[in-house]
Amino acid sequence: MNDKAKRITRKxxxxxxxxxxxxxxxxxxxxxKRAGMxxxxxxxxxxxGYKIKGVVDCEQVGELARINGDLGRLGGLLKLWLTDDVRTAQFGQSTILAVLSKIEATQEEMGNIMTKVVMPRSKL
Known part of the structure; x- marks a missing residue:
């Protein structure tokens, strides 16, 4: 008998x-499906008895990457303002407070997405 005839498969x-x-x-x-199986x-x-590990939702990871980019841009604006850069001379306190508020909102959005990635959808 050859090896193929001896081999037992699930099918x-x-x-x-x-x-x-x-x-x-x-x-x-x-x-x-959520576990990718x-x-x-x-x-x-x-x-x-294997512990099932789910796969990370690619759409949510993409959303986190977008939010991370937003935070980077906002942080860059804030850094320019703090260094008294000529390009930010026209920015007033209200503009800076708006940037800080946007950073807070973006952090909250990021936290919500992270919760969705970590928690099973059945518990949301």
């Missing part, structure tokens, strides 16, 4: 049937 093994209600099936499939792999790994 050639006996499956385990799991009966569940439609909403249970949807929940399992959603959990598997097929439902079969998800159930196989959970059944063997």
């Amino acid at each position: 050639s093994s006996t499956p385990i049937k799991v009966y569940c209600l439609p909403e249970e099936k949807e929940h399992i499939e959603a959990q598997a 097929s439902a079969a792999r998800y159930l196989r790994e959970v059944g063997q």
Whole structure:
């Protein structure tokens, strides 16, 4: 016999049937998708005691990168103002307070996105 004939694969093994209600099936499939796995792999790994680690949502990471860029630009403006740069001579205190307020709002937005990345969606 050759090596291929001796090798046992999952497809050639006996499956385990799991009966569940439609909403249970949807929940399992959603959990598997959030973890970046097929439902079969998800159930196989959970059944063997593996801790499932979810994948980070790429859209949310992109949003964090955008917010980080906003904070960098705002910080640059503030730095120019603090160095008494000629280009910022026309900025008054109200403009600086507006920049600081925008930085605070952006930090809050970033915190909200980070919470979504870290917390499972089912808990939000």
